[in-house]
Amino acid sequence: MYPKSLETLIECFKILPGVGTKSAQRYALLMLEKSDEEIQMFAQALIDAKNNIKPCKICGNYTEGDICDICSDDTRDSSTICVVQSFKDVIAMEKTQEYHGRYHVLNGVISSVKGIMPQDLNIDGLLKRLDGIKEIIIATSPTLEGETTAMYLANILKDKNVKVTRIAHGLQMGSHVDYVDELSLIKAMENRKEM
Amino acid sequence: MYPKSLETLIECFKILPGVGTKSAQRYALLMLEKSDEEIQMFAQALIDAKNNIKPCKICGNYTEGDICDICSDDTRDSSTICVVQSFKDVIAMEKTQEYHGRYHVLNGVISSVKGIMPQDLNIDGLLKRLDGIKEIIIATSPTLEGETTAMYLANILKDKNVKVTRIAHGLQMGSHVDYVDELSLIKAMENRKEM
Numbered sequence: 001m002y003p004k005s006l007e008t009l010i011e012c013f014k015i016l017p018g019v020g021t022k023s024a025q026r027y028a029l030l031m032l033e034k035s036d037e038e039i040q041m042f043a044q045a046l047i048d049a050k051n052n053i054k055p056c057k058i059c060g061n062y063t064e065g066d067i068c069d070i071c072s073d074d075t076r077d078s079s080t081i082c083v084v085q086s087f088k089d090v091i092a093m094e095k096t097q098e099y100h101g102r103y104h105v106l107n108g109v110i111s112s113v114k115g116i117m118p119q120d121l122n123i124d125g126l127l128k129r130l131d132g133i134k135e136i137i138i139a140t141s142p143t144l145e146g147e148t149t150a151m152y153l154a155n156i157l158k159d160k161n162v163k164v165t166r167i168a169h170g171l172q173m174g175s176h177v178d179y180v181d182e183l184s185l186i187k188a189m190e191n192r193k194e195m
Numbered sequence: 196m197y198p199k200s201l202e203t204l205i206e207c208f209k210i211l212p213g214v215g216t217k218s219a220q221r222y223a224l225l226m227l228e229k230s231d232e233e234i235q236m237f238a239q240a241l242i243d244a245k246n247n248i249k250p251c252k253i254c255g256n257y258t259e260g261d262i263c264d265i266c267s268d269d270t271r272d273s274s275t276i277c278v279v280q281s282f283k284d285v286i287a288m289e290k291t292q293e294y295h296g297r298y299h300v301l302n303g304v305i306s307s308v309k310g311i312m313p314q315d316l317n318i319d320g321l322l323k324r325l326d327g328i329k330e331i332i333i334a335t336s337p338t339l340e341g342e343t344t345a346m347y348l349a350n351i352l353k354d355k356n357v358k359v360t361r362i363a364h365g366l367q368m369g370s371h372v373d374y375v376d377e378l379s380l381i382k383a384m385e386n387r388k389e390m
Contacts, residue, residue, distance in 0.1 A: 001290070003247070003257055005244040005247040005248055006248055008243065009240040009244040012240045027211050028244065030210075031245065032245065036245060039241050039242060040242070042210075043239070045207045046204060046207075046226060047234060047238050048200040048204075049201050050226065050229070050231060052198070053198055063198055087224070088224065091196055091197070
């Protein structure tokens with residue numbers, strides 16, 4: 001029903017997460033109304049991002065050069081490494097503006113369901129970075145896979161003469177005790193602090 | 196916070212309707228996980244759609260050639276023209292598979308608010324097509340602007356020796372009388388038919 005190039009573009013938009021046929025059609029039709037320059041810029045941006053963005057050779061964070069901005073920033077505390085699952089977690093942490101150490105991006109978590117084993121993760125890279133490190137904060141998500149990965153890392157790091165910590169489990173700010181799941185409540189009680 | 200090429204790509208995704216910063220970030224990050232081929236295809240699809248899709252020289256419908264598939268289809272009734280606001284309305288009509296005439300895409304409606312005047316619409320093109328036409332069905336939307344445009348067209352077509360009709364106003368299928376707005380109910384009563 002649509003001209004062929006439009007049909008192709010609709011199919012392309014459908015690869016975006018949560019975008020179905022209706023939205024893809026809407027996006028594609030809107031593109032026809034944009035100027036040649038805007039479309040050229042969009043197409044170039046796709047190719048540039050794909051070509052230029054690579055994992056940092058030290059920490060695995062996305063970067064345009066060999067070494068990411070965080071690893072090459074001498075003002076940051078190089079004796080602390082925060083281990084996260086993905087690049088998105090680095091962004092989330094950086095937004096808090098409270099953490100001033102370095103990162104290490106695992107690029108996933110151990111998952112028997114998805115067949116992701118420790119050797120599929122960027123763990124070797126972490127072990128090579130231990131020189132001069134005082135603390136490793138494991139900041140994988142508090143999910144089954146995240147916890148498994150945290151325990152695995154704590155285990156292989158235990159005789160490496162480095163302090164290994166885990167981000168706290170508890171109630172999220174703004175949550176209501178009566179709506180919180182049992183496990184979170186148990187963790188919150190266990191980890192209670194004197195006021 | 197993001198590498199520059201990624202930031203650029205996020206900005207590009209934000210031109211899509213209803214896509215805010217969060218979704219744009221999600222889309223852009225997903226693109227990095229796609230293969231080079233997929234990205235190349237997406238970029239090419241954008242450029243191809245923009246370059247290849249043009250308005251049909253007869254009716255204004257989107258097409259890849261000079262004349263659209265509907266105008267060049269000899270099996271369709273060439274004595275009836277359905278006048279619509281946009282290409283999307285052609286698609287909606289074609290989906291019903293009930294209309295077998297030709298179309299004419301106005302490319303908008305008269306709107307004093309948006310400053311769209313009759314001369315900004317594809318009306319001249321319609322007047323040039325009247326030879327051999329028996330009926331013109333005005334299928335602009337039943338909005339203030341759509342109605343204004345319909346009345347304008349009916350007026351300039353009244354001495355052209357062609358039957359001018361307007362799509363019916365009434366209750367939509369599946370709607371409930373107690374929820375329908377007053378104007379629609381008045382129109383539905385006015386246009387009542389003997390059973």
